[in-house]
Amino acid sequence: MEGESLTLNTGVTEMQRDDLILWTFGPLLIAKINGKDNKREFYEERFRDRLKMNHQTGSLTITNTRTTDSGLYTVTSSKIVMPLNRFNITVYAHLPVPVISSMSSQNPSSSGSPTSKCSLLCSVVNVSHVSLSWYKGNSLLSSISVSDLSRSVSLHLECLDDSYSCVVNNPISNQTQHLNNTQHCQPCPDFIHCCGSAESVIRLALSALVGVVAVAILVYDIRSGHHQQKREQTSPSNAE
DSSP states (O other): OTTOOEEEOOSOSSOOTTOEEEEEETTEEEEEEETTTTEEEEOOGGGTTOEEEOTTTOOEEEOSOOGGGOEEEEEEETTOSSOSEEEEEOOOOOOOOOEEEEEEEEEEOTTSSEEEEEEEEEEEESOOSEEEEEEETTEEEEEEEEOSSEEEEEEOOOSOOTTEEEEEEETTEEEEEEOOHHHHOOOOOTTOOSTTOHHHHHHHHHHHHHHHHHHHHHHHHHHHHHHHHHHHHHSOOOOO
16 A cells, blocks of 8 residues: 555575675666675665665665555576566555435436436546446445546436445455435435436426316316306297
8 A cells, every 4th residue: 555665575584795686676776785885775766765675685675655666676686697586566545435426317208308317426536446336235236447547437326225335446445435315315206207306396396286277177167067057957948
């Protein structure tokens, strides 16, 4: 993890006086120690004040590690042709807690009028080499793996319970954000297609109003017809 210390061992138990041990990061020489006088020298500004070497074994310690320290480290000895050791190091940044936000969209329906859909977006930014996933309990629903510095994954959810969570993880750590249903999605009847949608409430109110008006008109028509029929029955008959 970023900020921790890391020690890379040479595999040597004790340096000889005629030995010279060198450490490289990729093609760059970053440190060396001379067994004759235990003189240690460090190079590369990126490692400034963060490298230490053991005077007996030549092992290298990197303090306050950074993600830019990731790469191939090789240690060689003047007494041996082959490298003493190689290390392929990956330093992972601390993971942020995922952010869950609600989104709404308009979709056409079979009746031709648009319907609202409520979806939840789980996102993280400024991370690399991670997986971002939606879970229901312990069951994986959706996942995406990314290597660049800005990615998000979304999953459409409608009026669901609090058993859902979003998890971001790399090979050595993870962060979890649980879905707060009361914050993101209000409970909805089956015939409402949007969690907590004011538009649905308005539509229902308008439908109810139209229904009331229609009933009133129907009652008026029935009463008018009844009165007309009664007047016809009580009016005197035409003379023969």
